[in-house]
Amino acid sequence: MQEYFDTNKKLWDSKTDVHKNSEFYDLEDFKNGKNPLNKIELDALGDVSGKSMLHLQCHFGQDSLQWARMGAKVTGVDFSPKAVKLAQELNTELKLDAKFIESNVLELDQKLEGKFDIVFTSYGTVGWLPDLEKWAKVISHFLKPGGTFFIADFHPVLYMFDWKKDKLTYPYFNIGKPFTEVEEGTYADRNAPIQLKEYFWLHSLSDLIRPLIHQGLNIIDFQEFAESPYDCFPNMTPLENGWFYYGKRELKIPHVYAIKMTKI
Numbered sequence: 001m002q003e004y005f006d007t008n009k010k011l012w013d014s015k016t017d018v019h020k021n022s023e024f025y026d027l028e029d030f031k032n033g034k035n036p037l038n039k040i041e042l043d044a045l046g047d048v049s050g051k052s053m054l055h056l057q058c059h060f061g062q063d064s065l066q067w068a069r070m071g072a073k074v075t076g077v078d079f080s081p082k083a084v085k086l087a088q089e090l091n092t093e094l095k096l097d098a099k100f101i102e103s104n105v106l107e108l109d110q111k112l113e114g115k116f117d118i119v120f121t122s123y124g125t126v127g128w129l130p131d132l133e134k135w136a137k138v139i140s141h142f143l144k145p146g147g148t149f150f151i152a153d154f155h156p157v158l159y160m161f162d163w164k165k166d167k168l169t170y171p172y173f174n175i176g177k178p179f180t181e182v183e184e185g186t187y188a189d190r191n192a193p194i195q196l197k198e199y200f201w202l203h204s205l206s207d208l209i210r211p212l213i214h215q216g217l218n219i220i221d222f223q224e225f226a227e228s229p230y231d232c233f234p235n236m237t238p239l240e241n242g243w244f245y246y247g248k249r250e251l252k253i254p255h256v257y258a259i260k261m262t263k264i
Helices: 004-021 027-031 039-045 064-067 080-091 104-109 132-142 203-216
Strands: 053-057 073-078 101-102 116-122 143-154 179-184 193-198 216-225 234-237 245-248 256-261
Touching: 004 080, 004 193, 027 064, 027 101, 039 116, 039 143, 053 064, 053 101, 053 104, 053 132, 064 073, 064 080, 064 101, 080 101, 080 256, 116 132, 132 143, 132 203, 143 193, 143 216, 203 256
Parallel strands: 053 073, 053 116, 073 101, 116 143
Antiparallel strands: 143 256, 179 193, 216 256, 234 245
16 A cells, blocks of 8 residues: 555655646746635635634645635645645745645544644545545544534546546446556646656545544535536636536536535
């Protein structure tokens, strides 16, 4: 299992080097005040001022830092040392008070203490995790009673497609072992000089929701969206509202889901 994480960590270190200069992340405009968060998560979490937030798999911390700008006391977590280092540098440069920790999210309970009002994770996260039972335990461990867990991520139906070949290729349900591919480029720059192996897992919605329920979390809201706020997969088509869709528009396949839960 450690081989999988080490391989993916190398990939995400390389991605960080590309992403920090990409148009996709638009880091300079972010530094000048641009809000990178989407309406989905902004509407779900509302006013976060004065609340403590744990952001899991935060990459180089752009969203974490935005929540901090909005008044939250944020701790961001990522397993990529390059991403965490960049997040810490941005925090200092922007004179914010977010905290960043380098850790595999599944081992976070061994590296961090405390409880949080909000646990947050978004867009391209759970597919890198083999064990959502352990993931749910970590979320419950760090969430205060009455606290909020929120996830917005790409829908497992969307992950069934080979986007380049425009056909169904992957299973909906977890088959118990990872898929491995050699990724060329990255979603933020498909021409980037990256050609590295990756391991990923496919999880159904029930794979994700049931462990959280078993850890004492109750669903407050659940949404599915027929488009994505990001142009991060091959062969996507833009909409007038600035969002994107894959495949035939008339089929309205789900692109993103959002789940808001509270701890009993």
